Amino acid sequence: MPRPPGHGPGYEIKRQEIIDQAAALFAKHGYAATGIAELGQVAGLAKGALYYYIGSKENLLVEIQDRVLGPLLTAARQIAALDEDPVLRLRLLSETLLGNILARLDHIWVYEHDYRHLRGANRARLLRQRREFEKIVLDLLAEAMESGAFRRLDPRLAMLQFLNLHNHTYQWAHRDGQWDAEFLSREYCATLFSGFCNSGYDVAGLEKRLADYRDRSSA
Amino acid sequence: MPRPPGHGPGYEIKRQEIIDQAAALFAKHGYAATGIAELGQVAGLAKGALYYYIGSKENLLVEIQDRVLGPLLTAARQIAALDEDPVLRLRLLSETLLGNILARLDHIWVYEHDYRHLRGANRARLLRQRREFEKIVLDLLAEAMESGAFRRLDPRLAMLQFLNLHNHTYQWAHRDGQWDAEFLSREYCATLFSGFCNSGYDVAGLEKRLADYRDRSSA
Amino acid sequence: MPRPPGHGPGYEIKRQEIIDQAAALFAKHGYAATGIAELGQVAGLAKGALYYYIGSKENLLVEIQDRVLGPLLTAARQIAALDEDPVLRLRLLSETLLGNILARLDHIWVYEHDYRHLRGANRARLLRQRREFEKIVLDLLAEAMESGAFRRLDPRLAMLQFLNLHNHTYQWAHRDGQWDAEFLSREYCATLFSGFCNSGYDVAGLEKRLADYRDRSSA
Amino acid sequence: MPRPPGHGPGYEIKRQEIIDQAAALFAKHGYAATGIAELGQVAGLAKGALYYYIGSKENLLVEIQDRVLGPLLTAARQIAALDEDPVLRLRLLSETLLGNILARLDHIWVYEHDYRHLRGANRARLLRQRREFEKIVLDLLAEAMESGAFRRLDPRLAMLQFLNLHNHTYQWAHRDGQWDAEFLSREYCATLFSGFCNSGYDVAGLEKRLADYRDRSSA
DNA sequence: TATGAATGAGTCTTCATTCAT
DNA sequence: CATGAATGAAGACTCATTCAT
Numbered sequence: 072m073p074r075p076p077g078h079g080p081g082y083e084i085k086r087q088e089i090i091d092q093a094a095a096l097f098a099k100h101g102y103a104a105t106g107i108a109e110l111g112q113v114a115g116l117a118k119g120a121l122y123y124y125i126g127s128k129e130n131l132l133v134e135i136q137d138r139v140l141g142p143l144l145t146a147a148r149q150i151a152a153l154d155e156d157p158v159l160r161l162r163l164l165s166e167t168l169l170g171n172i173l174a175r176l177d178h179i180w181v182y183e184h185d186y187r188h189l190r191g192a193n194r195a196r197l198l199r200q201r202r203e204f205e206k207i208v209l210d211l212l213a214e215a216m217e218s219g220a221f222r223r224l225d226p227r228l229a230m231l232q233f234l235n236l237h238n239h240t241y242q243w244a245h246r247d248g249q250w251d252a253e254f255l256s257r258e259y260c261a262t263l264f265s266g267f268c269n270s271g272y273d274v275a276g277l278e279k280r281l282a283d284y285r286d287r288s289s290a
Numbered sequence: 291m292p293r294p295p296g297h298g299p300g301y302e303i304k305r306q307e308i309i310d311q312a313a314a315l316f317a318k319h320g321y322a323a324t325g326i327a328e329l330g331q332v333a334g335l336a337k338g339a340l341y342y343y344i345g346s347k348e349n350l351l352v353e354i355q356d357r358v359l360g361p362l363l364t365a366a367r368q369i370a371a372l373d374e375d376p377v378l379r380l381r382l383l384s385e386t387l388l389g390n391i392l393a394r395l396d397h398i399w400v401y402e403h404d405y406r407h408l409r410g411a412n413r414a415r416l417l418r419q420r421r422e423f424e425k426i427v428l429d430l431l432a433e434a435m436e437s438g439a440f441r442r443l444d445p446r447l448a449m450l451q452f453l454n455l456h457n458h459t460y461q462w463a464h465r466d467g468q469w470d471a472e473f474l475s476r477e478y479c480a481t482l483f484s485g486f487c488n489s490g491y492d493v494a495g496l497e498k499r500l501a502d503y504r505d506r507s508s509a
Numbered sequence: 510m511p512r513p514p515g516h517g518p519g520y521e522i523k524r525q526e527i528i529d530q531a532a533a534l535f536a537k538h539g540y541a542a543t544g545i546a547e548l549g550q551v552a553g554l555a556k557g558a559l560y561y562y563i564g565s566k567e568n569l570l571v572e573i574q575d576r577v578l579g580p581l582l583t584a585a586r587q588i589a590a591l592d593e594d595p596v597l598r599l600r601l602l603s604e605t606l607l608g609n610i611l612a613r614l615d616h617i618w619v620y621e622h623d624y625r626h627l628r629g630a631n632r633a634r635l636l637r638q639r640r641e642f643e644k645i646v647l648d649l650l651a652e653a654m655e656s657g658a659f660r661r662l663d664p665r666l667a668m669l670q671f672l673n674l675h676n677h678t679y680q681w682a683h684r685d686g687q688w689d690a691e692f693l694s695r696e697y698c699a700t701l702f703s704g705f706c707n708s709g710y711d712v713a714g715l716e717k718r719l720a721d722y723r724d725r726s727s728a
Numbered sequence: 729m730p731r732p733p734g735h736g737p738g739y740e741i742k743r744q745e746i747i748d749q750a751a752a753l754f755a756k757h758g759y760a761a762t763g764i765a766e767l768g769q770v771a772g773l774a775k776g777a778l779y780y781y782i783g784s785k786e787n788l789l790v791e792i793q794d795r796v797l798g799p800l801l802t803a804a805r806q807i808a809a810l811d812e813d814p815v816l817r818l819r820l821l822s823e824t825l826l827g828n829i830l831a832r833l834d835h836i837w838v839y840e841h842d843y844r845h846l847r848g849a850n851r852a853r854l855l856r857q858r859r860e861f862e863k864i865v866l867d868l869l870a871e872a873m874e875s876g877a878f879r880r881l882d883p884r885l886a887m888l889q890f891l892n893l894h895n896h897t898y899q900w901a902h903r904d905g906q907w908d909a910e911f912l913s914r915e916y917c918a919t920l921f922s923g924f925c926n927s928g929y930d931v932a933g934l935e936k937r938l939a940d941y942r943d944r945s946s947a
Numbered sequence: 948t949a950t951g952a953a954t955g956a957g958t959c960t961t962c963a964t965t966c967a968t
Numbered sequence: 969c970a971t972g973a974a975t976g977a978a979g980a981c982t983c984a985t986t987c988a989t
């Protein structure tokens with residue numbers, strides 16, 4: 072969303088760079104404790120020029136949140152709409168979520184810690200998006216219960232367990248960690264689905280069906 | 291850590307009150323975004339008197355972290371030392387952890403969000419304590435694997451799953467929520483241990499054994 | 510209106526001093542062009558301490574406007590309520606107005622030039638007070654017409670002439686000028702009332718009646 | 729004062745447009761509180777191009793003052809040089825002055841409020857021109873006294889009354905107001921001259937003589 | 948002619964902290 | 969014990985102005 076009208080071709084590129092740098096700083100020190108001066112130093116820009124790009128500090132926060140929630144929601148909506156077993160879709164969603172987390176660890180730090188510094192409309196929009204994501208997870212879990220794959224659980228508590236397990240990952244994961252999204256997703260889902268599924272359900276077969284799905288969709 | 295020597299009898303009481311109020315404020319707005327002035331207003335004290343009690347803003351943070359980790363570590367050490375099945379001990383640890391989280395939600399917010407504002411020795415001490423807690427969980431999980439209850443998993447990943455699931459709870463729990471620590475612990479452990487245990491292990495019997503243990507120890 | 514609760518005895522005194530100094534600076538350079546730093550230098554206070562007294566820059570403007578309009582409105586209401594010839598009351602009002610202008614030239618500069626920098630409620634309140642003052646003048650002029658002393662004029666235009674003549678005085682008057690409020694009021698009223706009155710009205714006798722009134726009310 | 733040599737034909741036209749827009753903005757928010765960026769937006773020009781036309785912000789102020797004082801002084805000089813009764817010339821000057829005020833209300837706002845933001849030579853020149861205008865009024869009043877039309881008044885105080893009454897008009901007049909310059913001039917002069925003239929002088933006949941003069945000079 | 952990008956001093960305001968009383 | 973008063977660095981942000989293109 073390029074703000075003011077009339078900007079040169081390099082504007083948006085530089086702007087995105089600055090948002091990257093801001094995300095790194097916010098992740099490290101927290102949004103409130105990061106000064107605009109510090110960001111200027113990192114960006115190699117005087118304060119005036121900085122504001123030419125960022126508009127305001129809160130605006131940076133908005134952009135960072137959008138970078139997290141935008142792709143995530145898009146992917147989640149697509150996955151939810153697939154004509155596949157709900158458990159498989161949960162597994163896909165899990166991997167997408169973890170992929171997003173691991174790919175942009177600093178963005179996630181900010182996303183998880185500093186959303187409360189958003190005000191007014193920005194905050195409302197964020198919360199709406201968060202709720203939409205949670206709803207997608209909730210609905211998939213409910214579907215999995217209806218399909219007989221999962222036991223009758225409190226769907227909300229199931230969703231919260233799903234999110235707890237995934238979303239807390241940013242706290243200890245680090246760039247170039249030993250585990251990638253695929254591995255973590257397999258492990259997390261193995262744990263969750265063992266707990267959630269009916270005795271009759273073939274948890275072990277899930278990874279096989281995932282591979283099949285991937286063959287099909289890449290074909 | 292009562293500061294200088296020579297304090298009246300009410301000193302420590304008032305000091306603890308102020309730390310309570312600080313925790314509430316820090317949880318609400320974040321440590322960095324909370325002003326000492328705000329705290330003074332809530333405490334009904336002018337700045338001078340406030341500093342007489344708190345020493346410094348960072349000191350408040352230290353105290354809050356201690357209130358979380360002190361009791362938690364004490365309890366964790368005791369549980370780890372029990373002469374019981376490691377799985378049962380994990381279940382006990384889980385409930386204790388959740389009990390602490392739910393009992394002091396605002397402290398946990400601060401503990402999770404703002405420990406990075408600690409500097410130097412305070413920070414080092416905190417990290418040491420966190421690692422000790424993680425080590426206790428790790429060792430219990432390893433014991434459970436050795437005992438044959440759990441499959442051979444990467445113990446570190448198992449520990450991280452355990453902590454993810456528990457520690458992220460503060461994000462959505464609220465005072466007087468519908469679920470208490472016992473219930474959540476049962477649910478979380480059911481999920482985790484279903485995923486972790488060997489096919490031969492009697493997960494369902496865990497709660498029974500827990501009840502037995504409680505009968506014994508209260509007797 | 511001392512703002513925050515709990516201030517020492519010297520607080521209000523110092524606060525009033527600072528407002529004085531602010532009025533002088535605002536009058537000289539204009540509100541918008543005067544920096545808080547400048548005020549701090551004049552007051553001999555660091556910025557922090559300054560804000561301890563002033564609250565905000567706009568608040569200074571509010572106080573200055575109040576110092577002008579408060580006493581003026583009080584006096585105007587009293588004069589309007591007197592049981593005297595409306596022309597005499599206009600003459601009294603004129604002198605009061607000029608007295609206020611000459612006594613606080615710098616406040617008047619700010620009052621006349623910078624009221625538009627007030628926002629929201631502050632601005633609304635100011636405009637209400639200004640209109641009240643204008644209404645008092647208007648009503649007195651209308652009364653004077655009804656009493657037969659003045660010709661049938663457009664009362665609004667008469668009021669505007671009255672205010673033009675008086676209110677523009679701040680532009681050229683200076684402290685210790687050669688003319689005091691009494692003299693200027695006599696001259697201004699002589700001019701205005703010559704133009705306004707009916708041929709039968711005894712303009713020249715007004716000053717005599719004023720002297721009588723003053724004898725009476727001081728007795 | 730067109731700046732550097734070598735400008736295209738449209739330069740001066742656009743430049744005048746920009747000064748118009750600047751006057752409107754300055755009148756609305758005050759010179760100090762108006763940003764160059766705001767002006768650029770209104771003018772539809774980026775900052776670079778804007779500066780190509782305006783030279784500097786202070787220069788705009790100079791131009792606006794010149795637009796007020798230039799025509800006013802030219803007209804005042806011509807009127808003063810007429811071979812007519814000084815009272816008639818004062819009446820003509822009054823109408824010219826009011827015409828200028830009503831025709832360019834925003835320029836007058838700036839002229840009255842922001843001349844103090846001029847520095848050095850610009851300020852000196854402005855003050856010189858203001859004094860010249862005042863001198864013209866002063867001399868006409870003195871002439872009217874010498875001619876016996878007016879009483880022996882303090883000529884300076886008479887001039888100040890004349891200017892007060894006229895110059896404060898900008899404060900409440902607005903474009904398309906109910907009163908035009910001719911009407912206001914007639915009313916203002918009726919008031920002033922009633923107060924100033926000797927008992928023998930025929931104030932009421934002034935408008936008649938003005939009409940005669942206009943017949944003559946248009947013929 | 949006109950632009951977009953950059954500057955850096957300047958804007959108002961808040962901060963955690965200290966200390967004489 | 970407690971206060972009110974003071975500090976000065978730092979907070980986010982805007983300013984008029986310049987200049988390579």
